[in-house]
Amino acid sequence: MKHFSNNRKDIISCFIMIAMLFRAGNFCFSQNTIPEVQITDHKVQKKIIGQLGKPLGTLLSVRGIITDQHAKGYNSGLNLTVQSINDSAIQEPLTIPLSPYFGKFGNGSLPQPEKDSTYQLRVYETGAFVGVPPDAYKEADIDLQTSGFYFQNKLIVLSGKKIKPIVETPDMFIGRVALLSGIATNQNDTAYINTPKGKLKLMGSRKWTKAETGKLVEVYGKIEQTESGDIYNVRDGVPGLVHLKDQIGMPVKLRGLAMSMNGYWWFSYRGMDIYVEDMEKLPGWTEENHFRPMEITGVLDRARLPRPEQITLKPDRDTALYYIVRKPAWKPIERLLTCEIRETEN
Numbered sequence: 178m179k180h181f182s183n184n185r186k187d188i189i190s191c192f193i194m195i196a197m198l199f200r201a202g203n204f205c206f207s208q209n210t211i212p213e214v215q216i217t218d219h220k221v222q223k224k225i226i227g228q229l230g231k232p233l234g235t236l237l238s239v240r241g242i243i244t245d246q247h248a249k250g251y252n253s254g255l256n257l258t259v260q261s262i263n264d265s266a267i268q269e270p271l272t273i274p275l276s277p278y279f280g281k282f283g284n285g286s287l288p289q290p291e292k293d294s295t296y297q298l299r300v301y302e303t304g305a306f307v308g309v310p311p312d313a314y315k316e317a318d319i320d321l322q323t324s325g326f327y328f329q330n331k332l333i334v335l336s337g338k339k340i341k342p343i344v345e346t347p348d349m350f351i352g353r354v355a356l357l358s359g360i361a362t363n364q365n366d367t368a369y370i371n372t373p374k375g376k377l378k379l380m381g382s383r384k385w386t387k388a389e390t391g392k393l394v395e396v397y398g399k400i401e402q403t404e405s406g407d408i409y410n411v412r413d414g415v416p417g418l419v420h421l422k423d424q425i426g427m428p429v430k431l432r433g434l435a436m437s438m439n440g441y442w443w444f445s446y447r448g449m450d451i452y453v454e455d456m457e458k459l460p461g462w463t464e465e466n467h468f469r470p471m472e473i474t475g476v477l478d479r480a481r482l483p484r485p486e487q488i489t490l491k492p493d494r495d496t497a498l499y500y501i502v503r504k505p506a507w508k509p510i511e512r513l514l515t516c517e518i519r520e521t522e523n
Contacts, residue, residue, distance in 0.1 A: 227302035228330045240297045243290040266349040268514040286336035298337035304330040346374035347409040350400045358395035361385040375407040393419045429477045435466045438488045448520025452501040475505035
């Protein structure tokens with residue numbers, strides 16, 4: 178299957194992150210309930226909590242993957258997709274711009290971050306307002322592009338080093354809900370998932386079928402430690418296959434992002450472009466679904482369909498073999514997890 182060029186994928190990834198951050202803000206507060214903070218009142222000290230969950234200026238150790246956003250906007254340049262904060266693993270999508278504490282990256286204790294590589298960094302979080310207030314933009318009557326007016330968080334890097342890619346394992350999420358993957362297997366009448374570090378016992382779930390056994394699968398549920406050091410129970414788990422190639426002709430439940438351009442719609446599943454049959458005609462569908470996280474259900478098929486990356490290039494687009502969800506239904510979801518945004522080999 179043909180994918181977007183690397184540059185185009187970087188642009189779309191940046192737009193996805195920006196759109197998700199804007200949506201997250203809308204979920205938290207309506208326009209009429211945004212809390213007010215008087216920052217000039219020196220009698221009352223205010224703690225402003227950053228995206229890392231700590232007061233701005235707190236020294237922290239973070240680990241994650243370097244991205245290099247080439248798109249226009251204030252998030253362009255080096256960013257970190259955070260995977261752990263002070264050794265506590267996270268799966269919520271969190272990508273923040275990086276700046277060196279002094280000089281430039283590559284000098285002294287500051288590493289020169291490489292795109293798509295994993296780093297451990299010593300940082301503190303700060304930020305500033307960027308953009309132009311809407312009323313000022315209108316009153317000035319100057320035809321300039323603006324990205325809005327908002328507070329942009331930033332990580333100031335003190336030191337760091339390149340490390341091996343982080344492999345998420347059950348012991349990182351004990352007592353918490355997480356999405357973990359591994360190989361499907363059965364023991365007696367119980368379904369298990371073999372991970373790189375321990376086994377997940379799927380409490381209350383059905384056994385894996387013969388077709389599923391041995392395949393890459395995942396489960397989203399609460400991770401519990403057991404007396405056996407290498408076995409972890411999963412409560413209220415939602416298991417399923419990961420690769421689309423293993424699900425052709427089967428009912429599917431896929432979490433991803435609705436995408437559109439020039440009136441054409443498709444679906445992004447873990448970095449892969451797929452189609453949803455008559456997507457724009459689904460009940461309750463609206464143009465506001467552009468870049469919206471959602472769950473698509475239906476039956477998975479493959480067919481030769483027009484290539485999305487040629488929408489702006491030619492009216493008679495070339496065709497290629499794409500996955501398509503037949504007899505679909507949809508519902509919005511609050512957000513995707515970081516591992517659901519990154520590209521997966523399908």
